[in-house]
Amino acid sequence: METYPKTHLKLAILATAALLVGISALPESDHAEIERVPVSLSIEPEEIVALTPAPAEAVAVAEPLPQTSDHQLREITIKRGDSLSAIFKRAGLSAVELQRVMELGNSVAVLKKIIPGKSLVFELDSDNKLVSLTYEDNPLRHLVVNRQPDGYKAYWQEAEAETIVSFTSANITEDQPSLYQAGKAAGLSDTMIMNLAQIFQWDISFALDLRQGDAFTVLYEDIYVDGEKVKEGKILGAQFTNMGKSYQAVRYVDSTGRDSYYTPEGASLRKAFLRDPVHFSHVSSRFNMKRMHPIHNRVMPHRGIDYAANKGTPVFASGDGKVTIVRQNEASGRYVVIQHGEQYTTKYLHLSAFARGLRTGKSVKQGQVIGYVGDTGWATAPHLHYEFLVNGVHRNPRTVALPKAQPISASEMARFRATTQTTLARLKDVSGQTRYALAEGE
Ligand SMILES: [Zn+2]
Structure with a gap:
């Protein structure tokens, strides 16, 4: 793990965050008034890699494209x-x-x-007036603005x-x-690796508990347009064997449209506590933990879990709760204690700084x-020294019995079984096998 390519993972995290922000920032009305017309698009590979802008001299002049009737495309x-x-x-x-x-407003x-490197295609009539304009928003859809007798109109071509x-x-x-290295070897993208870790983040410590002999299988969607992969889809199901124990996950979209992963x-799979209060991509597992606390062995028993990570690495609350202590002392340094319901307490020691606004009594x-x-x-x-207490007694969060996660409601169970059956059967079939695409309808 010493050669861990953190930058890639950080980028993936940032990209995911940016995507989420981007999606939530898009007003609902943006595409509401736009007709969706399915059409087959031919996508050149260089158009898909849209982040690299073409050299300026190559694009300074509008190049005439093949003409249709007396119209000209630019x-x-x-x-x-x-x-x-x-x-x-x-x-x-x-x-x-x-x-x-x-003036078409939200629909355009x-x-x-507009993104550098992408292009706009203009159709001009014989008087050099605009007939239509096309913009490839992404390989899955183009925005088209068309001149009609009563003015311009916008719609999406999908x-x-x-x-x-x-x-x-x-x-x-x-x-x-590491999960990252194994995932890369298996051909998964950074985002897929992150998503896989997220699915099992309540059950498996990807920071500390991966061992030789652990194995995983992921069943996922790829989106193609005209034979070119343009996008990754969702993980449909996954299996992870960690230290001899197998965990399975299947994606289910409930009748209200919410998707989540279930056994x-x-x-x-969601539980009251995350396994790791720091992201696994920041933790170096080969670090000699005994060097962390030179005084612990003599002064106090070591009752926590240590995560070696760079100074400044974010530390998360492992569960919902109320902050009971935000303080600094000689032994623990800056530390935070969180109370989770009646029984559970978590402690986070040796922090370089507290999150802004974190105070005693805050949820x-x-x-x-x-x-x-x-x-x-x-x-x-x-490093982060993390402690997990049940009724005031230090426990190992990995082995302690935790409250059971909320199951599928009884009314959804029949639907759950019906819709997840295929994925689970496929997962069982391919588990441990070499990678290939499943034939359609299989
Ligand atoms: Zn410690």
């Missing part, structure tokens, strides 16, 4: 720092035409967020996407001791950042 590639008015000008169109298009809102179910398996070995029996949610890894107090290197 494709303009968007440059870094480009504006719509500059693009319209390069296409030989007036500011008035741009204004007419933008995507044009305000690509005919094909969903292919694939699977992959991998083992934790000496050569690939084959229909119990939610915190599972996964919420409460502070940052440090080496305050009796610590020789930055």
Whole structure:
């Protein structure tokens, strides 16, 4: 794990966060008034890799494309720092035409967020006036603005996407001791690896507990347009064997449209406590833990779990609860104590800093950042010392019996069984096998 490519994982986390933020920031009305027309799109590979802007000189001039009747097509590639008015000008169109298009409001809102490297295709009539404009928002859909007798109109053209179910398996070995390395060897993207870890984050400590002999299988969707993979879909099911124990997960979308992962029996995988209060990608497992607390062995028994991580690594509340202590002392350094219901208490020691606004009496949610890894107090290197107590007694969070997760409601059970049957059967079939795409309808 010493050669752990943290940057990639961080990027994946950031990308996921950005995606989530992006989605929530999109007003609902954006696409509400737009007709959706299915159409087959031919996507060139370079259009899919849209993040690399073309060199400026190559795009400065609008290149005439093959003509249809007396109309002319002009494709303009968007440059870094480009504006719509500059693009319209390069296409030989007036500011008035741009204004007419933008007057369509929400339905063309995507044009305000055009991405360098992508292109706009303009269709001009014999008087060089705008007939239509097409923008590839993503490989799955194009925005089209069309001139009609009563003015311009916008709609989406959707690509005919094909969903292919694939699977992959991998083992934790000496050569690939981390989830990241095993996942990469199995051909999973950073995002897929993160999603896989998220599914089992209540059951498995990916930071500390991976061992040789551990193995996993993931059944997931890939989205294709015209034979090109354009997007990763969801994980449909997964199996993870950790230290001799097998965990299975199946995705289920309930009748209200909420998706979550469940055991084959229909119990939610979500639990009251996360296994690791720091993200596994930040933890170096080969660190010699005995060096963390030189004084512990003599002064106090070591009753916690140590996570070696860089100073500043975010520390999460492992469960919903109420902050009872935010304080600093000689031994523990800066530390936080959280009470979870009547029975459970968690402690987080040696922090370099507390999360902003964290105070005694405040409620915190599972996964919420409460502070940052440090080496305050009796610590020789930055690490998180984490303690888990049941009724005031130190316990191992891995072995202690925890409250059972909320199962599928009785009224949903028949539907759950019916819709997850295929995935679970497939998962059983392919478990441990080499990767290949499942034929359709299999
Ligand atoms: Zn410790």
